[in-house]
Amino acid sequence: MLLEVEGLCVNYGHIEAIRDISFAVPEGTVTTLIGANGAGKTTTLKTISGLRKIRAGSVRFDGKDINDIPPYERVKLGIGQSPEGRRCFVGMTVRENLEMGAFTRNDRKSAAYREDVDRVLGLFPRLAERIDQVSGTMSGGEQQMLAIGRALMSRPRLLLLDEPSMGLAPKLIQQIFNIITEINEQGTTVLLVEQNAAQALKRSHDAHVLETGEIKRSGTGAELAVDPAVKAAYLGGDL
Template sequence: MPLLELRKVSLGYARTAVLEQVSIHLDEGEIVTLVGANGAGKSTIAKTVSGIVRPLSGDVLLDGKSVAGMTAAQRLRLGVAHVPEGRQIFSGMSVSENLMLGAHSLAATDQTALQERMEFVFRLFPVLKPRLSDIAGNFSGGQQQMLAIARGLMSKPRLLVLDEPSLGVAPLLVAEIFELIKKLRDQGISILLAEQNARQALSIADRGYVLENGAISISGLAATLAESPDIAERYLGVGTGASVSSERSDRMAARLTIAIS
């Protein structure tokens, strides 16, 4: 039984569908990535899974049980944590305050569990521990993204929904963030990754779904998708387009040679 399943879900805003009849699933211990152009609907799916957006039709299931009618807070208590696009940390608050907001359900019930979770986060993000009193808004984009992921992990999620974690992050830190995502999967956290950086996303994912024209156009093993010439040309910046351009240049050069001679 999948940990997460969307069954023929139509998604959108104000009764206007953005995506039609979307069906995806994610098994325990997997990284599943959603790739596609900007505006393809990746973030809408991520918000639907976490309960921020309600589906127009269809069903969302967690452990085989419908959660379509549940709020984001209720889903959080079931182990679904969402790290939103653009990080959305509380920039005027300290690092410690941001982390505590992520752990509010633990803080009210079990101080020992809260401390254990803090130590877990510090092992993943050692840069945060000496800066607990620093104002989060003074951090770089990459550091803020790390704080946002750490805040999401404070609730001890089974399923972590990551929306565009590489957005606005310096290239040197992007690779570090994706390595961290792999490490989280290896520690038993299942991950739904919505990401425009298809190359990086497919390199760490187990499976992937490609979104185009309001629907899922292709799905399969991430390694297979990464090797597809069609996917490579459209989303990885390589593929047949380069050879077509080269052939056109060669033909033009031949015509010019004939004309000159």
């Protein structure tokens, strides 16, 4: 198992954001967390990447307890994240943003580094067209592509994606999800947080429903897509 979250509890001050959640992400899969705003999805990803302190429980990556490992060391271990809201370096070009994604690497003059840049530009041809453009002048969809591409530059074994379709036009949403599937098929394990449950469940091997900081339902993506309660709450009644 690549990622194991066990009995995880996280607080914001005196408020319990996550209460005793446990789930696992098998290597090579796409696993999705769905739920309403405030359910604890983003907090879960931030805790896995080391940006939130754990009150109780554990996070294990490739069998190793990483509770006390700082965020930049988790990137070195193979955990990359594309955050909610994209968070591109708006004063930097596309090329410079990709370089920032590789900040833990010391092989920037190597063939492997150039291959990774080519991989990102192959996944996102629009970025190749904009390679020297300042990212703050690009559209929301282009910035989302850049945020994912930047995360891939650390060569993650596990890619955390937080709301990659947020604020995008329907055509771009479809494109982003197709690329997420392609990234997974190329060998990267994905943990996806997404409010577009219909698109996410179609592409997920496993999925979990978070409600007020607790996991209420778990199953395969296909199982949850036809679960009456999930359909009523998150899928508008039908896929």
